[in-house]
Amino acid sequence: MSGGIAGRLLAKEHGALRPALEESAWVRRTLIGLTLIIMGVLLVVPLAVVFVTAFSKGIDAYFHALIDPETMNAVQLTLLTAGIAVPLNLAFGLAAAWLISKYDFPGKSLLITLIDLPFSVSPVIAGLIFVLLFGARGWFHPLLAAWDLKIIFAVPGIVLATTFISFPLVAREVLAVMQAQGSDEEEAALTLGASGWQIFRRITLPKIKWGVLYGAILCNARSMGEFGAVSVVSGHVRGETNTMPLHVEILYGEYQFAAAFAVASLLALLAVFTLILKHWVEWRARQRLRGDEPVVTATSQSAALAPSVQRVSI
């Protein structure tokens, strides 16, 4: 079976043609209603509140909050961070996925565990470990002081922490896709005399491009939205080492609720946009689905979305 994406609503079709699989109408409606209520309360209400509160002082105040120089700084820093973290993690993700899916070697499981690691640790711990390395009492502090380099409480620290937190997303997604697709085509290219780079560029990349895009979308969302880890390593210095999420926290702490939610609304829009993009990629992938050729696999769908410790099967 081609998996989750192509298999959706199968039961519904079956239900229409297969009465044994149908619940009575009122059971169905009750369940649907219950689900909508639960999802509404848990998910929609918080999302709605962001926008409603953002505009609670009027449109002028809203835009005022956004144009504020500190906010703009925060936006800049967020974009910069993501701009560095995402490409770095893309490169890593491709390399790691290639390595794990195409070869067998001792220590492979350990490698996979390490890749899964940032998913399983609290973001605060992610920040902590970098403080332990580069902070005031950190290992490398003397070295840094000598060169007058600041990592913690400065931009590099933020970039580092963000990169750490989000790197598994691309790797696991691309890995899942590569594993599901197998290496037959690459090996065929090899027998035809192609070099490693040629194989990668002309055979593998086109095959995995939706998985890569998917992973990049997730990685970007995470990079821009990370709070816990960044909170630990930044110095909360306004206008300098604040990303958007941190700025939201500061505004909120100062009881500037409307402003806080205004900035938050930008992030919420990013989230909605991410969801739409994600859905679109899945839809496109479904269109290209040719029977047994997975493009964005069901495994990766559930695995990648969980900032989780779900192992991709070897």
Add this chain to the structure above:
Amino acid sequence: MSVKVRQVTKRFGLRGEVVGVNDVDFEAPEHAITSLLGPSGSGKSTLLRIVAGLEVPDSGSVQIAGVDVTRIAVRRREVGFVFQNYALFRHMTVAENVAFGLSVRKAAQSAIKERVAELLNLVQLGGYERRFPDQLSGGQRQRVALARAMATNPRVLLLDEPFGALDTRVRVELREWLHRLHEKTQVTTLLVTHDQEEALELSEHVVLLRNGRVEQSGSPTELYENPANGFVASFLGGAKILKGSVERGRASFAEQSLSTSVDLADGAVVEAFVRPHDIGIEKIVGPATVGQVATVSRLVRVGSFVKLSIALPDGDSISVQMPRRECDERGLREGDRVRLDLRDVKVAPPMDYVI
């Protein structure tokens, strides 16, 4: 408990463009095994599922033991159903699987245990109570599925290509085994199969379907010996259809290389359904005298008989089958010129059909 299907029609597709079953009428006699036979797409599985209640027909009715069950939900029809891929509950043991129907009816534990043991012995899997489906072979799983279906003493047993997913050898074994089982239980059974050999061997009544319609129904012998049309003839027994004409009491085909005596007027156009073993071969020694001759283009020994491919003078070819001994006696070889005689062949005016 006989099963009567009356004018059942079922269409599929968004606009009903795919016809699954079209105005099908048949009766499955009590205590007998009735085969629903046909090529894929003939509607036989759909028909079986309609009898079970797993599909609802667009029109028509289904009666079980004289009662109209068309509107009755599947779980109340008291039929047993065996799926092609077994559909065993993989998280339950063999015993739990078999007991399921009884536990749904809230039967007493002791009664359940007894019945499960009884059934497992019946299907020759006594002692397998605690095994899980993934520990069993295909043939064993199918037997468990059968035991499960029979546990509730269903009025009708419905088998949907039960041996389709199995190896040939296992299939043949299970076929025989099913026959013996049926002798013991005497449950009215509907068997869906695309294998004509299976149908002929197992059933007392055969319903042959094509494209959702019944082509012919009757006993296996009847269908075999008196096929209603070319399709039936070729599906059961692999008959070849030849067209020819009558001249002086003989109908001849393929430019007179085959002929047989008939009691029809001169000039009549006829058709013959010829089965490979209904053809007599005679080697022609010396120059050909009457009519044109055919040539043995290929000769293959398959086990205890020989298959000969004969090239006919009109460009067509025909398959002849004979016991090896006979072939050796006549000294037939590839390349020989032969004359063919049609014995025991149904010759009739052509009927309209399309294969």
Add this chain to the structure above:
Amino acid sequence: MSNRVFFKRGVLPGFGLSLGYTVLYLGLLVLLPLSALIFRAFGLGFREFIEVATDPRAVASYRLSFGAAFFAALANAVFGVLIAWVLTRYDFPGRRIADALVDLPFALPTAVAGIALTAVYSPNGWLGAPLTALGLKVVFTPLGIFMALMFIGVPFVVRTVQPVLEEIDPSVEEAAAVLGAGRLETFVRVILPTLMPAVLTGFALAFARGIGEYGSVVFISGNMPMKTEISPLLIVTKLEQYDYPGATAIACVLLGASFLMLFVINLLQRWSRRFA
């Protein structure tokens, strides 16, 4: 030569490069920082480590973090099955949107979730008002933490259960129906057991995430030591006080729990493959 063949299996070129880059990246980004943590922890000395890690304030935070995460994951397990079922089996206007919405907690930055949830459940908030009228205070109580973790955990069970539901063979359900089982009985006796491994996996994932969750919880919890202070916050507080040993010790406890969960989840997944 034979050594090389033994070490790596696979004929495609690029092994060296990909291995080198991957190891370098992981080494710098993961191993190095982690080892710093481990060494710090060891540097503490065993007794001092235990003292700090089991300090009453720390223990209170463990109880809160683990407890809230557990119950939230439990609730999500139940709701998750319901949501997954409805999204997979039924069609209704807006189904696609609902399906995409399930991933919202993943896509939404935790800080945004944090302040939004606080606003929603505060005494004059949209949901907080009726709840407060009923006598239930949500913000600044463990209940608030529970609600926040519930929000975070929604996608976990849903997304692990959905693929399994989609792959269920309809003929198994039909077999149950022919044998006389009604839909509810079929669900409980035939479908649910098949889903169990996925549900448990989702539960474990949600639980693991809940333990370490920070951004969405700190706003609604109120952060009163011994009462509503979650473990990750305690770590941050200690860091701000330059109490590196303290922070390290507690981090190690959480890390240990994470690894344990990782292990459990792995086992669960291996078990679930048996039913695949």
